[in-house]
Amino acid sequence: MKIAVDAMGSDSHPQPDVEGAVWAAREHDVKIIFVGKQNIVEPELAKHDLSGLDISLVHASEVIEMKEHPAAAAKSKKDSSMVVGMRMLKKGDVDAFVSVGNSGGVLAVALLYLGRIKGVKRPALSAVFPTRKGNCFLLDVGANTDCKPMYLLQFAIMGSVYAERVLGITNPRVAIVSNGEEEGKGNTLVQETYPLLKASGLNFVGNAEGKDIAAGFADVIVTDGFTGNVVVKFAEGVAGFIFDLIKEGILSSPVTKLGGLLAQPAFMQIKKRLDYREYGGVPLLGVDGTVIMGHGRSDSLAIKNAIRAAKQAVEKGTIDAIRDVIAQSLAASSAV
Known part of the structure; x- marks a missing residue:
């Protein structure tokens, strides 16, 4: 399972984001793809023993900051870590996206690039x-x-x-x-x-x-x-x-x-x-993809457990299940 992690998400990024994701890769047997600024994330990755782990980095030159207007930033910062990660999820390159960054930004980017599950x-x-x-x-x-x-x-x-x-x-x-x-x-x-x-x-x-x-x-x-x-x-x-x-x-x-x-x-x-x-993290329900969000003050333990939540959501087929029950609900209401 491949999980994209916003390496620029936490208030103290990238230290807890990287440490927690490396921990999750080792403990939960998942492939981690970090998304963020290469010149910032790579030195942090170099501090860890990555032997036996499937970990990679996709460069994203921009960051949606905590104080930015979510909708405006989602549209203007097309190479932000959130947008790049969400595009990977949309294309099927990863199974889930985890971010503890600006929650409004995650919501806005998810709506813009993933859209809602049909009927939601x-x-x-x-x-x-x-x-x-x-x-x-x-x-x-x-x-x-x-x-x-x-x-x-x-x-x-x-x-x-x-x-x-x-x-x-x-x-x-x-x-x-x-x-x-x-x-x-x-x-x-x-x-x-x-x-x-x-x-x-x-x-x-x-x-x-x-x-x-x-x-x-x-x-x-x-x-x-x-x-x-x-x-x-x-x-x-x-x-x-x-x-x-x-x-x-x-x-x-x-x-x-x-x-x-x-x-x-x-x-x-x-x-x-x-x-x-x-x-660790909780799901953004209703968007067409597995997106897990967390507190900006998250440390490595929270990041690790947010990735665990993402893995569980994917393994349990949460998105497909929601898609099915929403369709059934709409069909039942239209039949009345």
Whole structure:
């Protein structure tokens, strides 16, 4: 399997991008094609033992920076690492593309060069969200701030495919974010989407309030990109705040320091469970190709696991499965 990696993606590129991809090549038995500036990437590659690994580099003279306007950069920077990598995916030269660069840039480039899967109204950004019962798959988290009921229905369909095939969740439970658990609660979008989900054939379990997300009420939770992005960013902020409070409390006296030392193994387990690096990357669902995105602050562990996610998505035939269920959904709706 060939996976193209945006070597210019992370905030600290190319060090973590290269190190993580080399690690993935060795651990997950994949062929890695780096895409980026040759004069920057080659010296970093020279620091690693590449014996026995199938690793190559395709030169791309430009980079879509974090602060650039995504759509404008996607059109103007035709030799950027994202565009070159996405073109390789479109032509079938690689099986997947992984980038932890400008997320808006990845979305814009994917739409411009890959296009949407036939029948998909809008692609969705997703996030793996830790819960009391494991994880849930939340989408959209930023691609579409304004949505229509059909968009959310398709998010649920695509999310269910990914949850079942890649995350290994049989018959995943689906819910929609709302301000009340009862049917009929929520804004107009939620109220109009609810009956579509109920009649979809998915394992729809109803509305999910904010507290239900972390409680593990559902395996796939859909919402518009504005709400989803707020949920994710708020959760990240709260988690950081709580860890800071715990740290301050532990360091406040000799007695609490001793207690903290004794509890350190438990704290490390919790930290690992909440660590985004363990998931590495998440898919951009709805575009016609396997695209995995990650945090700009990703380190080598996150990069390695993002490549693992790409490999799993390809091996499980995620794109073909989404293509099939979307076609079936459209056929069923047109027959009514």
